[in-house]
Amino acid sequence: MESLPLHVFIISSIVKILIVAHLLIIGVMAMIWSERRVSGWMQDRLGPNRVGPQGLLQPIADGIKFLFKEDLIPNHVDKPLYVLAPAMLLVPAMIIVAVVPFGSSMTIAGYEIPLQIADLNIGILYILAITSLGVYGVVIGAWASNNKYSLLGGLRSSAQMISYELTLGLAIIGVLMLSESLKLREIAEGQGANPWEWNFLIHFPAFLAFTTAVFAETNRLPFDLAEAEQELVAGYHTEYSSMKFAIFFMAEYMSMIVGSAVVVTLFLGGWHFFGLENIGGEGSVLAGLISFAIFFVKTGIFLFVFIWVRWTLPRFRYDQLMNFGWKFLLPVALSSIVVTGTLYIITKGNRLWIGVGNVVAAFIVVAIVAGMLAMDNNSKSAAQNTPAAAPLRGLDAVE
Amino acid sequence: MNPEMILFFIFGAVSLIGAIAVISFRHPIYSALSLIVTFFAQAGLFVILGAHFVAAVQVIVYAGAIMVLFLFVIMLLNLGTLSAKGALTGKLKGVAIILGILLAAQGIYIAVNALNNTEVGSEAAQEKAAALTNNPIETYDIGELLFSKYLLPFEVTSLILLAALIGVIVLVKRENQTEN
Numbered sequence: 001m002e003s004l005p006l007h008v009f010i011i012s013s014i015v016k017i018l019i020v021a022h023l024l025i026i027g028v029m030a031m032i033w034s035e036r037r038v039s040g041w042m043q044d045r046l047g048p049n050r051v052g053p054q055g056l057l058q059p060i061a062d063g064i065k066f067l068f069k070e071d072l073i074p075n076h077v078d079k080p081l082y083v084l085a086p087a088m089l090l091v092p093a094m095i096i097v098a099v100v101p102f103g104s105s106m107t108i109a110g111y112e113i114p115l116q117i118a119d120l121n122i123g124i125l126y127i128l129a130i131t132s133l134g135v136y137g138v139v140i141g142a143w144a145s146n147n148k149y150s151l152l153g154g155l156r157s158s159a160q161m162i163s164y165e166l167t168l169g170l171a172i173i174g175v176l177m178l179s180e181s182l183k184l185r186e187i188a189e190g191q192g193a194n195p196w197e198w199n200f201l202i203h204f205p206a207f208l209a210f211t212t213a214v215f216a217e218t219n220r221l222p223f224d225l226a227e228a229e230q231e232l233v234a235g236y237h238t239e240y241s242s243m244k245f246a247i248f249f250m251a252e253y254m255s256m257i258v259g260s261a262v263v264v265t266l267f268l269g270g271w272h273f274f275g276l277e278n279i280g281g282e283g284s285v286l287a288g289l290i291s292f293a294i295f296f297v298k299t300g301i302f303l304f305v306f307i308w309v310r311w312t313l314p315r316f317r318y319d320q321l322m323n324f325g326w327k328f329l330l331p332v333a334l335s336s337i338v339v340t341g342t343l344y345i346i347t348k349g350n351r352l353w354i355g356v357g358n359v360v361a362a363f364i365v366v367a368i369v370a371g372m373l374a375m376d377n378n379s380k381s382a383a384q385n386t387p388a389a390a391p392l393r394g395l396d397a398v399e
Numbered sequence: 400m401n402p403e404m405i406l407f408f409i410f411g412a413v414s415l416i417g418a419i420a421v422i423s424f425r426h427p428i429y430s431a432l433s434l435i436v437t438f439f440a441q442a443g444l445f446v447i448l449g450a451h452f453v454a455a456v457q458v459i460v461y462a463g464a465i466m467v468l469f470l471f472v473i474m475l476l477n478l479g480t481l482s483a484k485g486a487l488t489g490k491l492k493g494v495a496i497i498l499g500i501l502l503a504a505q506g507i508y509i510a511v512n513a514l515n516n517t518e519v520g521s522e523a524a525q526e527k528a529a530a531l532t533n534n535p536i537e538t539y540d541i542g543e544l545l546f547s548k549y550l551l552p553f554e555v556t557s558l559i560l561l562a563a564l565i566g567v568i569v570l571v572k573r574e575n576q577t578e579n
Contacts, residue, residue: 081428121537125455132463136435139467143428143474151474158467165463182538 004111012113020097020117028253029059035307042311066246074145074239081144086240086247089137092130093254099123100261101185102295103271106288115271115288116185123184124176127262128169131217134255135161138219141248142236153235156225156318163325164216164223170333171210174203174340174358175266178349188270193277198269202355205362206336207267209329214259216325218252220306222313225321260302264295268302271295327369335361403447410447414440427473431466438462452538 004012033048033056040047049055073079103115120126135158142154176182178199179190191198200207216223232238237248264270271277271291280286316324339361340354347353417437424430438461445454545553 081432120451122451122455125452125459125538129455129458129463132459132467135463135467136470139470139474140428140432143470155471155474158471162464162467 008111013117016117024094024097024254024257027257028250031253031256031303032059032062038304038307039311066243069242071242071244076146077239078144078146081140085137085141085144086244088140089134089251090247090254092133093251093258096127096130096258097261099126099184100265101188101270103288103292104277105283106285107283108285112283114185115292119183119185122182124172124182131168132165134217137251138236145239147239149232150236150238153232157219157236160216160223160225160321163322164213167209167325167329167333168213168217170330170337171206171213172266174206174336175199177340177344178202184265188265191269191272193272193275195269198267200267202351203336203340203358204355205332205358209333210267211263212329214263215309218255218259220256221310222315223321224315225318256303256306257299260299263302264298268298327373328366331365331369332362335365406447407444410440410443414444428470431469431473435462435466449534450536452536452541
């Protein structure tokens with residue numbers, strides 16, 4: 001793709017930034033509505049349906065309520081950091097989307113404009129870098145609140161985010177090996193038009209590990225120990241009220257949306273769907289709009305999975321969370337790197353063999369780990385004659 | 400003044416202000432956060448130099464991992480505000496002054512040397528800068544260098560890291576056994 005003239009680049013970038021930023025905020029409102037409605041549907045109740053048709057205006061009513069509530073800053077907090085923390089969570093969630101390609105490209109007035117704000121050389125590393133910053137908002141908010149439940153929530157959350165970040169990074173390596181690029185646009189383009197050519201089949205274990213890690217990074221159930229109501233009141237945002245509290249929630253929904261978009265780009269074929277994205281000729285306005293719509297729908301379906309999982313799985317216990325992350329997800333992600341690399345050389349990049357090899361290796365790894373854990377538990381319970389509940393170590397000893 | 404120069408001055412100023420803030424704040428948490436700001440500004444400087452990969456690694460490793468652990472320790476130990484006295488006294492003060500002078504001398508030497516050997520703003524220098532900005536160093540190039548020219552240092556570094564990893568595990572295990 002030849003580079004655009006400077007003025008076209010600037011104008012198109014501004015337009016794209018405006019569209020994407022507003023879509024994100026509208027997406028947050030849509031998520032608030034759909035989470036409450038879908039939750040209601042799953043629990044066989046109605047959910048909010050009074051404000052506007054089907055309750056569609058409920059998020060606006062919520063927003064107005066938050067804005068008009070008294071903005072309380074408790075006396076015992078560290079004021080500058082207390083005010084800064086919600087922004088520190090919201091900004092990383094929002095700027096990741098800059099490198100996500102949300103469609104193919106459009107030719108407007110003779111210029112081919114890619115539907116992506118910035119196609120960085122290091123696209124995927126940028127995502128990892130910004131994701132690793134999200135933890136500051138939580139930690140600083142928790143600490144500045146000067147409340148022990150907040151601090152415990154913040155510590156839990158940061159330990160969890162650091163642990164699952166490893167899986168997040170390692171699960172991508174296999175994908176990078178096959179696409180031979182760090183640019184998100186090339187990764188999305190490298191996946192073919194049909195679903196069986198997408199990365200989630202070739203790297204199925206890595207896909208599961210990555211998705212799980214995304215759930216953990218967004219602090220969603222079953223990984224929401226940071227705000228476990230029964231234990232920690234509301235975790236790191238206990239002391240927050242009014243719009244500051246709302247910003248914490250907006251950040252959570254935004255990182256869900258962005259996380260889904262990243263999963264769709266890396267594993268679910270981006271804007272491809274059976275060649276539908278090429279209707280009207282490659283690079284035309286129609287094709288651009290259709291590819292954008294496909295990407296939009298895929299992200300929406302993945303967001304539904306987020307809500308679905310929330311009402312399907314109960315919350316993990318803290319030691320289960322750590323065991324799962326370090327003893328299952330991390331080895332599976334590592335196995336995907338080894339297998340993909342080895343089979344890529346042996347079979348000269350045959351996608352079928354790599355896909356099969358990945359699944360087999362993941363099964364073997366999980367079996368070995370489960371066997372070792374079972375043996376460990378047996379010897380422990382034989383020695384101490386106590387139930388095999390793992391003692392809480394490390395951080396929990398401090399808690 | 401081209402855009403790179405303007406960005407350089409912005410990032411340079413932010414980096415300096417952050418660095419001064421690290422040592423001027425009395426509270427360790429504020430100091431740690433200022434250090435993160437400095438790291439970010441330095442990542443920006445790397446991007447101007449065309450070293451995108453180094454910039455990303457700077458943020459991932461320093462801002463994303465090491466500083467989180469710093470914050471962790473500060474919060475868990477609940478370090479209070481440092482008093483005006485007490486931070487640097489006696490022998491420590493002498494050592495600090497000597498090290499500070501050494502570091503300043505080094506910095507001045509490098510700066511003077513660089514100014515003498517290259518003419519700032521000369522055409523050659525500008526061309527070099529433009530070439531770097533327009534052709535950023537690709538991650539591919541770094542990977543290839545690591546696995547060919549710098550293979551031995553790379554492997555030695557990984558061995559050191561592995562040794563550190565095993566050392567940590569051994570130390571933590573021993574502690575747990577004595578506890579039990």
